[in-house]
Amino acid sequence: AQTVTQSQPEMSVQEAETVTLSCTYDTSESDYYLFWYKQPPSRQMILVIRQEAYKQQNATENRFSVNFQKAAKSFSLKISDSQLGDAAMYFCAYRSGSQGGSEKLVFGKGTKLTVNP
Amino acid sequence: GAVVSQHPSWVICKSGTSVKIECRSLDFQATTMFWYRQFPKQSLMLMATSNEGSKATYEQGVEKDKFLINHASLTLSTLTVTSAHPEDSSFYICSASHPGRATYEQYFGPGTRLTVT
Numbered sequence: 674a675q676t677v678t679q680s681q682p683e684m685s686v687q688e689a690e691t692v693t694l695s696c697t698y699d700t701s702e703s704d705y706y707l708f709w710y711k712q713p714p715s716r717q718m719i720l721v722i723r724q725e726a727y728k729q730q731n732a733t734e735n736r737f738s739v740n741f742q743k744a745a746k747s748f749s750l751k752i753s754d755s756q757l758g759d760a761a762m763y764f765c766a767y768r769s770g771s772q773g774g775s776e777k778l779v780f781g782k783g784t785k786l787t788v789n790p
Numbered sequence: 791g792a793v794v795s796q797h798p799s800w801v802i803c804k805s806g807t808s809v810k811i812e813c814r815s816l817d818f819q820a821t822t823m824f825w826y827r828q829f830p831k832q833s834l835m836l837m838a839t840s841n842e843g844s845k846a847t848y849e850q851g852v853e854k855d856k857f858l859i860n861h862a863s864l865t866l867s868t869l870t871v872t873s874a875h876p877e878d879s880s881f882y883i884c885s886a887s888h889p890g891r892a893t894y895e896q897y898f899g900p901g902t903r904l905t906v907t
Binding site: 706708710715716717718719720723725764768776777778780781782783 | 822824828832833834836839881883885887893894895896897898900901
């Protein structure tokens with residue numbers, strides 16, 4: 674079974690600075706997708722960024738980018754120019770891409786990010 | 791867009807009664823929807839996967855007779871908590887898998903806070 678590990682329960686960053694959240698996963702599959710979701714205090718889950726395992730290029734969405742290391746099974750999220758609105762719980766998630774594979778998302782335990790003014 | 795709504799956003803019910811939570815995909819058709827439960831400061835726990843027109847698939851340890859799931863159309867899934875007890879008090883979140891997106895990411899509803907008195 675696939676597992677997702679977020680080793681940092683909490684992180685903090687100064688406004689305008691850069692922070693990196695770590696995520697590692699374990700799988701025997703070669704085809705899969707990885708996601709970062711954000712859950713602010715409102716508790717609405719928001720998709721931040723997605724990465725297809727077959728793509729070597731790291732995904733980028735404005736101030737958010739990932740460092741995808743397939744061999745190391747690592748998928749870290751970098752937030753540049755941190756803003757107060759980035760304060761939230763961040764969840765790393767895995768989804769199988771295999772034909773007939775599970776559609777379920779496997780979540781990590783989350784990292785609480787605090788942004789200090 | 792990919793908007794998922796949930797209703798109600800919060801509900802209080804008496805012990806022994808049943809409560810229904812609705813999950814709708816507003817601007818896309820979702821063949822698969824998911825129901826999660828989230829305890830404070832914890833990650834999301836998948837309860838069941840709901841496929842339109844067929845029986846839901848429950849995760850191990852989830853009582854299917856207590857948490858009734860119906861996916862009657864491509865835009866609506868419902869979760870009914872039957873004979874609710876205080877230990878069922880929690881935050882329930884639904885999500886829908888977007889078939890039009892190559893990565894099949896899930897889009898989440900805003901959640902429903904259930905309090906059983």
